[in-house]
Amino acid sequence: MKKLLVLLLTVLVALTISACGAGNDETKKDSSAQKASSEVENNENSDTEPNEEGTDKVTVYPLTVKDATGLELTFEKAPERIVSTSPSETEILFALGLDDKIYGVSDFDDYPKEALTKSKVGGVSKPNEEAIIAADPDLVIGGISMKDDIVEKFRGLGLTLYKTEPKKLDDILNNILQIGIITNTQEKAEELVAQMKKDIDAVTEAAATLKDEEKKKVYIEFSPGWTVGKGEFMDELITLAGGINIASDMEGWNAINEEKVIQDNPDVILYTAEVVDDKSGKPLAELITSRNGWEKISAIQDGNLTGIEGNIMSRPGPRITDALTQMAEAIYPELFKK
Known part of the structure; x- marks a missing residue:
């Protein structure tokens, strides 16, 4: 679990730095991400055709x-040797049936189990360039934690690097479709996205039956002392499930204000399961319930605390709708019956 915590904190630091650089830089990033998403639709229409069987x-x-x-990146053919520096994108590649074309993954890649057999190429924010070059890839995929200077460094080495930066659920779905187009696995990508959309629809349709006064306040702590506000997919998951994120008055990833959490008095608390706080040595659930004054919080008094596997909740990949379903069940168990 220490590796999981390190990964969560690595992602957090990268995103926090990104959030702090708001303004023109952030606007440019959001614009680029939107262009990348719209490119999926263009490619689906203009750069695809039926095969010989017409199916x-x-x-x-x-x-x-x-x-x-x-x-803009140009591919003369489907990539044959792929390195992924991000657990989320690695999960996408495996879900698309590209196991035999994956020649390197990050040190944190552990799902599916076959990822553990792949060569390791270092961390998610600063991968090992020697290990990547040794893999001789024709495509390197960088995830949400890879910083711009690292992206440029790898491109300067002559590597074809495709960078993702999903902020919303639609970005995640579009990433899957886009990677499917690049790797000529569109059929599988579309099938996967269709199933994920069914999961989303099942949750949102049930949540739509809730009256405003029935909606519950939710606090999420994905790493000891840290929560997430609007503008990130974790916040969107809470909203789609019909909850009200008490940190939605903030942007991005934030250190918690313990007094504010008491004041907001959430009805439900979600946290990353099996994480242990390095400072106190306490499991995250125990850390949350033992904070001074938090015994007054409705969620703690009523025992409405639910741990969700960190990899599912924090990785913007194929299992993100599993996280959505689990969140919905935790917030409204009477509405979303297992």
Whole structure:
């Protein structure tokens, strides 16, 4: 679990730095991400065609796509040797049936179990360039934690690097579709996204039956002392499930204000399961319930605390709708019956 905590904190630091650089830089990033998402639709229409049997879609090469940095990348053929520096994107690649084309993954990649057999290429924010070069990839995928200077460094080494930066659920779905187009696995990508959309619809349709006065206040602590506000997919998951995130008055990832949490008095508390606080040595659930004054919080008094596996909740990949379903069941067990 120490690796999980390190990964969560790594992601947190990267996102917090990004959030602190609001303004023109952030606007440019959001614009680039939106362009990358819209590029999916364009590619689906103009760069695909039926195969000889007229059933499955195939990618037409050369293919030009735009990633979250706004850079256009051209592929002459489907990548044969792929390195993923992000657990989320690794899960996408495996879900698309690309196991035999994955030649490197990050040190934190542990799902599916086959990812454990792949060569390791270092951390998610600063991968090992020697290990990546040794893998001789024709595609490197960088995730949400990879900083811009690292992206440029790898591109300067002649590597074809496709960067993702999902902020919303739609970004995650679009990433899956886009990677499917790049790797000529569109049929599987579309099937996966269709199933994920069914999961989303099942939750949102049930949540739509809630009256405003029935909606519960939710506090989420994904790493000891840290929560998330609006503008990130964890906040969106709470909203889609019909909850009200008490941190939605803040942007991005934030250190918690213990007094504010008491004042907001959440009805439900969600936290990352099995995480242990390095400072106190306490499991996160115990840390939360033992804070001074928090015994007054309705969620703690009523025992409405639920731990969710960190990898599912924090990775913007194929299992993110599993996290949505689990959140919905935790917030409204009477509405979302297992």
